Amino acid sequence: AQSVAQPEDQVNVAEGNPLTVKCTYSVSGNPYLFWYVQYPNRGLQFLLKYITGDNLVKGSYGFEAEFNKSQTSFHLKKPSALVSDSALYFCAVRGNGQAGTALIFGKGTTLSVSS
Amino acid sequence: DADVTQTPRNRITKTGKRIMLECSQTKGHDRMYWYRQDPGLGLRLIYYSFDVKDINKGEISDGYSVSRQAQAKFSLSLESAIPNQTALYFCATESGTGSTEAFFGQGTRLTVV
Numbered sequence: 272a273q274s275v276a277q278p279e280d281q282v283n284v285a286e287g288n289p290l291t292v293k294c295t296y297s298v299s300g301n302p303y304l305f306w307y308v309q310y311p312n313r314g315l316q317f318l319l320k321y322i323t324g325d326n327l328v329k330g331s332y333g334f335e336a337e338f339n340k341s342q343t344s345f346h347l348k349k350p351s352a353l354v355s356d357s358a359l360y361f362c363a364v365r366g367n368g369q370a371g372t373a374l375i376f377g378k379g380t381t382l383s384v385s386s
Numbered sequence: 387d388a389d390v391t392q393t394p395r396n397r398i399t400k401t402g403k404r405i406m407l408e409c410s411q412t413k414g415h416d417r418m419y420w421y422r423q424d425p426g427l428g429l430r431l432i433y434y435s436f437d438v439k440d441i442n443k444g445e446i447s448d449g450y451s452v453s454r455q456a457q458a459k460f461s462l463s464l465e466s467a468i469p470n471q472t473a474l475y476f477c478a479t480e481s482g483t484g485s486t487e488a489f490f491g492q493g494t495r496l497t498v499v
Binding site for chain 1: 390419421426427428429430431434442444476478480484485487488489490491492493
């Protein structure tokens with residue numbers, strides 16, 4: 272069965288500092304990996320994805336993520352955090368690289384950026 | 387207009403009542419999902435459908451049922467609501483390739499008293 276883990280419930284970082292939100296996954300075969308963000312009282316918004324190709328993917332709002340197959344990880348990063356980045360972040364995975372499996376989400380990580 | 391619309395946005399209902407949450411989409415996507423969000427538990431999959439004639443249980447389907455009335459419509463029913471079904475419910479859609487992003491509705495906040 273496929274699964275995704277976000278080991279940190281909360282990440283705190285000062286504005287201007289780099290941030291990392293961690294994600295590890297377990298699937299059979301090649302994964303499709305996604306990051307979503309949720310602002311208060313809103314639905315989830317897509318940030319970026321890894322399907323194939325370059326291990327470093329870039330997405331919205333200056334975020335990027337690095338796919339590491341040997342460590343089964345897909346950590347979200349940003350070189351310089353903004354207070355407005357404060358939100359709930361979800362990692363999601365679809366396993367087997369197949370279209371026929373459901374999208375599974377982690378428990379989420381709350382990012383808090385202080386000024 | 388939103389690509390994925392959920393109705394109602396908020397609902398308070400009593401224990402034992404039947405309630406239906408509705409989702410409609412204008413993306414033309416084949417795949418639709420229902421998730422519930424609880425603090426500390428993230429998004430958990432209730433049911434999903436990959437086309438009109440396809441219904442699949444997710445990890446927490448007990449106490450819920452769904453209907454895929456058309457490509458654009460996917461409803462979630464609680465046959466006899468109980469307080470631990472109090473949660474934020476999200477509908478999502480995605481294309482049939484599996485490699486594109488999902489689109490989410492704004493959510494339905496359900497309270498069972």
